[in-house]
Amino acid sequence: MSRSSSVYNELRVEKQLCDAVIRVDNTEFHVHKVILCNCSTFFRALFNSRSSPDNQLFEIPNVSAEVMKLIIEFAYTSFVPVTQDNVHELFVTADRFKVTGIIEVCSDFLEEQLTPLNCIDVWRMTDNCYHPEMKNKAFQFLLNHFEEVASTSEDFLLLSAQKLGEIIESDQLIVKTEKIVFEAILRWVNYSTEERREHISLLLSKVRLALMPPEYIMKSVDNNEVIRSSAECRTLFRRAMENMLDMRTKNLSNSVVCYPLAHPRLPAAVLLAIGGKSDKTPTNGIESYDVCANCWVKITSTELTPRAYHGTVFLDGSVYCVGGTDNVQQFSTVQRLDLGTHTWQEVAPMHSRRCYVCVTVLDGYIYAMGGYDGHSRRSTAERYKPRNNQWTLIASMNANRSGAGCTTLHGKIYICGGFNGHEFLSTAECYTPETNQWTMITPMGSRRSSVGVVAYAGYVFAVGGFDGTTRLRTAEAYNPDTDTWSEMPSMVKCRSNFGVAVMDDRLFVVGGYNSFSTSVGVECYNIGAEHWSYVPDMKTSRYALSCCVVYGLTNTAEYAAPRPSLQVSEVEEDKVV
Template sequence: MDGESPEGLLFKDEDFSSDLLRQLNVLRQKRVLIDVTICIGSCELPCHRNVLASSSPYFQAMFCSNFRERAQARIDLKGIDANTLQEIILYVYTGEVQITAANVLFLMEAASMLQYLRLFEACSLYLQKQMTPSNCLSMIRLSDTLSCESLKQKARSMALRCFPEVALSEDLKELCPLELSEYLGDDELCGEEEEVFETLMVWIRHDLQARKEYIQELFKKVRLQYVHPTFFFHFIINDSLLQSSPACQAILEVVRRQVFSLYGTGSPDLKPLWHVPRRDSHRDFLILLGGRKDNQQTTREVLLYQEKTGQWQCLAKLPARLYKASSVTLHSSAYVLGGMSVGVGKRQISHNVYIFSLKLNQWRLGEPMLVARYSHRSIAYKNYIFSIGGIGEKQEIMSSMERYNSIHDVWENMASMPVAVLHPAVAVKDQRLYLFGGEDIMQNPVRLIQVYHISRNTWFRMETRMIKNVCAPAVVLRGQIIIVGGYTRRLLAYDPQANKFVKCADMKDRRMHHGATVIGDKLYVTGGRRLTIDSNIEDSDSLDCYDPETDTWTSPGRLPHKLFDHGCLTLQCLPYPLESP
């Protein structure tokens, strides 16, 4: 458009350049002012030397440097077919070209050779729009051939994000060992380790004689620490190919003894297992299960916190309304154990175990506990769940403990705790299970730490004046056990090796019946009940976050409603069932 200035009127003709290009094409078609002919075999395309030089660094170098083509009237091009050259020349003179499935690769190769970068990227964009999980691996190979980084990034991103579908494609079976190694070893691969193992074995068996020599190195790409123990013992250990490889057998033995055994790395002949983190594609999700909602009734709701948006999402409801059940996370599933089943006109103490898959957003019934209990504590360690104390069917405070073995899907009785307490804070670290405080049968606080040695199945107790918590959770954060409130504002960090407590920044309220969990390197505390200044009890909908790096508290949001006596867990899962990519 026009613009006025003190010097006069600046006239801008927006259509001038497109009109000029159109007229040049007319001149080309009429062979007016033609000074060079581009030839492919018998195909001859008359052109203007200055137009070609202006459109491409390739032609500019050809016609403006000391090459012999500078003075030639006819130029023979190699490596391009006649139809593609015609489309390129038409693109030069009109700025338009029809990209189709039939011509896209020819256009892309020609655009790369002749240095028409915008056309090259347009072809890349066209291919990206045609990309699917079944062809993205071939797109990666194509991008390497064409040196197209944008296509490669898009294709690799899809291959990693859609791993379960890509693993079924025929293209995966044709990957070379290095390509497969880079693919399966990528931290961004969005799949379960069981799927990674199965994909590897399908690839090897596709050409067994040629590929079996790679099994040892490729097997290391499977992060066996994160495989479900049932799958490990039923499928991986019994695989005939792995059994035929002494090197793989050695790896399996190390994993079996260090990851899937209660007894850890005590054997001096074992090298420490290599540390490989869980893939970045897995995310930590904050989950709330059941509890007393708005001080009215026990709820079946299950809530997931979307950290990016600060919103809460409702998941599949608990199968039963359970009062003071316990909950833990094991093998990327949530377990809800026991509790008092609350129905119309009846209350029954439950020994049921319900298992929730976040990936499927479904509940299923697990192997029931040996003893029905509520107000108990449960905690997971390696492949086991310990269910401790609580109130039994005769309303007695129990000291008993039972252990669930997820490998064999059985419960078994273990040694009872020395002192029967209700509502202690419970944590596990370095093969020891710690019970802090709680209350006795007279509802008096117990100043006691009870310690259970897991591999020895023995207890011992320590009295301490530092403990006076009731209805408080505990978590492990940065190698220390953190006891969060419990009719107090205190946040206590306990170092088991030094047997020392350190006070951290206080919570803003005296809290009890709340939830706590660790996400990343921070502590999240949810809901509960708080004591006001005038000693009244109020339900809470707070969501607070403690950062041990700065020893400070923040409030990233609130719960959808007031809630206490609920399960509060961190569940690791792939994001695709819950979020759009």
């Protein structure tokens, strides 16, 4: 609080030079009109246009004395104590009185305190006051945590049919399967069956029923009396089955499906494949894999320097491309992509040039390890702190490594394999930030350079690579608790110099080189099924690329497959009759 503010507040407390009295619930507050006018357009209008200059007493209805006291104290001190108990009343009252400072403090507090249990309450609260930013944040939180909200929140059961429809029709609703949405609707209807059964066909028309298993749809019709007794619901389910048949017989991709009942939602995260070599030439091309539409999308990126054998990571809403080469020189440079604005900028360079570099993120730092500087393979390592835009050297590894793979797990960095300039390596080591020390761990079962390494389901996976003779399709997993490696199912195709990432509880391998050609092929591994399966190919074949998963974006649609707008004729054709 400034000196002048302190003086004004002392005068208020001592009731000196006050020229107005605010009366609330028989409680009177002596104030200075000019101070309240300074923080609120409501009071400026009240004191000027709504009263005569000599009027000193102002009675304000429908507000508690406790909250009025907080608002007046904020006008003098610019401070307000916000708690769970007072935030709702304080927010609504501050909105009524147009006290912008308190609205901002309450909004920040509410955003930090959002949970699956209270987000609906916050969302509904913003219906009574105009604050679109807070409304959008609460709604987005609800969409991102829908499964937990629908299964645990009492407020969910009290939603109106209109509000529930607004939630479930959103493309931004994050669910692993449409069955979650379907079952949430049934839970809502069952809360008051007779009163709500009339809404079920309208709500189910907003579910992507054609993306659910057909046997589940048939079972739902048979086992649920509300659905079974509704001619509209039966028509909906028949249309869903027809949509499924059309998509299969016509070989339609989800990305272009215009059926309302098969319209894919936006993904919670997208997988980016960045740079690499296509036709032996480094590229700046970026493709995004949309898991919900099950397809790849080209992303325009003219500002990125073409590079290969680089590292890519996602941190705090931005993608960083680290090191690499353009076939002429090895880079120490680092470029950052702001995913919100689609703009690139160069940030501080590393201490060393590094292509074939290993890059990962741990505790808000970007780590870059090993690589090739154009003369030798390196054992040095460094880390970048975005806040101060600075790279700092850390302890060197025990071995020189280029073309190794790295990941983070349980607060440590693991780096595996690579090439030291003389031999291909099976050795691996881990880094502990607290001690700034590298420790050798049990070697892998195979020598692997240009290997994909990623943390998945509590293990460190080492996949594919080059052993000095052949490209590999084998995979192995490291258990840090036992310091042991075990064989895992092999990939369908052998590959080295590919991208690797974990998304949607699956391990993805992207592109690469198979000893004969560059690949567009993509595979994924599900540890529960212990099975590799094909994923749609990228649009461009490439190797020496790098992949990362990005999430939490407010503009996910700009990195996902286009969701075609449904024409009136298409909706009419598929509506419930």
